Amino acid sequence: MTERPTPSAMIEAQGLSKYYGPFIATENVTFSVPTGQVAAFLGPNGAGKSTTMKLLTGFLSPSAGVARIGGYDMATQRIEASRLIGYLPENGPLYNEMTPQSLLKYLGQARGMTSAQLKKRLDFVASRCSLEDVWGKQISKLSRGYRQRVGMAHALLHDPAVLILDEPTSGLDPNQTYQVRELIRELGLTKTILLSTHILTEVEAVCSRVILINRGRVLLDGNVEQMRGQHHDIESHFRQLTGGAA
Numbered sequence: 001m002t003e004r005p006t007p008s009a010m011i012e013a014q015g016l017s018k019y020y021g022p023f024i025a026t027e028n029v030t031f032s033v034p035t036g037q038v039a040a041f042l043g044p045n046g047a048g049k050s051t052t053m054k055l056l057t058g059f060l061s062p063s064a065g066v067a068r069i070g071g072y073d074m075a076t077q078r079i080e081a082s083r084l085i086g087y088l089p090e091n092g093p094l095y096n097e098m099t100p101q102s103l104l105k106y107l108g109q110a111r112g113m114t115s116a117q118l119k120k121r122l123d124f125v126a127s128r129c130s131l132e133d134v135w136g137k138q139i140s141k142l143s144r145g146y147r148q149r150v151g152m153a154h155a156l157l158h159d160p161a162v163l164i165l166d167e168p169t170s171g172l173d174p175n176q177t178y179q180v181r182e183l184i185r186e187l188g189l190t191k192t193i194l195l196s197t198h199i200l201t202e203v204e205a206v207c208s209r210v211i212l213i214n215r216g217r218v219l220l221d222g223n224v225e226q227m228r229g230q231h232h233d234i235e236s237h238f239r240q241l242t243g244g245a246a
Contacts, residue, residue, distance in 0.1 A: 009034045010084075010162050010192035015065035016055050018048075018216075025051040026216040028065070033209070035161075038188035040207040041196040042227075044242050048216040049196045050090060053164050056194070057087045069162055086155035090166040090196075096140035100131050100150045103139065104157055111158050125153035128183055130176065144171035152180065156187075163193045169202065181206050200234045203227065214242045 009032035018025040026048040033039045043049045054060040056067045058074045058081065067074040072081035095103055104125065108118040126132055129149045134142055139150060148171045155163060168184070169177045184193060184206045195207060203210060203224060210227040212220040219241050220227065229237030238244070 010070055011039075011056065011164075011194055012068040013052065013056060013065070014068075016052060016062050016067060017064040018051050018055060018060060019063045024216045026055070026213075029213065029216070029218055030065075031211050031218060031221055033192050033194055035192050036189060037209055038184060038193040038195060038207045039209040039211055040203040040227075041194055041211050041213070042200075042203065042238065043213040044244065047213045047242070049213060050166060051216075052213065053087075053089070053166055053194070053196060057085055057164055058082065059089075083158075084161045086158070086160035086163045088151050088155040088163075088165045088168055090170065092151045092154075094139050094147060094150060096138070098139055099134075099136050100126075100139065100142075100153065101135045103150065104153055107154055108157055113158065121157050121159060125156050128156070129153040130179060145173060145176055148172060149176070149180075161191055163187065163191055165193065166196045167198065168195065169197070169199065177202075200238060203234060212238070212241060 011033040013029050013031050016029040017027045029048070029052055041049055051060065055062050056069065056074070058078045061075065069081040070084040074081050098106070104122055105118065108121065113121065126135055129152050131149055131153060134146050139147065142150070152168060155165065169180050172180060181202065184195065187193065188206070197203065207224060210220065210222060210224055211218060212227070227237060228234050229240070231237065
């Protein structure tokens, strides 16, 4: 087994770039997130957020630069790094013919979790993701909000140290959104979380740090107050920085 390095941060992007021919998806994206921090990853559609998250989680290989999770290099130590990551992609695929219970049990077994570990974590995610009412219902028959919660449960199942969440409250009603935000706040006390969202009120509700990307490049990396800008309004400053101001 590879000895785990001592990381300076749990999530590290160093010069991450991804090119598709002449098209620049991301270029020289650099930031790091330490343990116990919930960092918002913001940007307009097409800014490079999802691409960066796929580079960090090893779903894409970078054209240049390095992604590290817990000190592990995703290019050369992906298996070790993947054990530390819980990833919720936007519109992540699910096995529609399965139930939340059977899917999560299968995924836990695939990760090598023991029966005792799996039972404990299944009970946890069923409760915290509010899945008890649909635990035995076929996923194809679930609403978008419930499907999103199944994806969240998958990300949390193996109790990862790092959570990378792409639009975790997409499709949820206000009560469900509140529950997920409370869960993120709680998890952020001990875990490292990178949270992509288009909901700017969510940033103020759960995040202490903001990384803003536009056209594949980082424009701002600071605290929430810095994101509010001189007008103390996140939405106005967002539009100004990304070229959406009137």
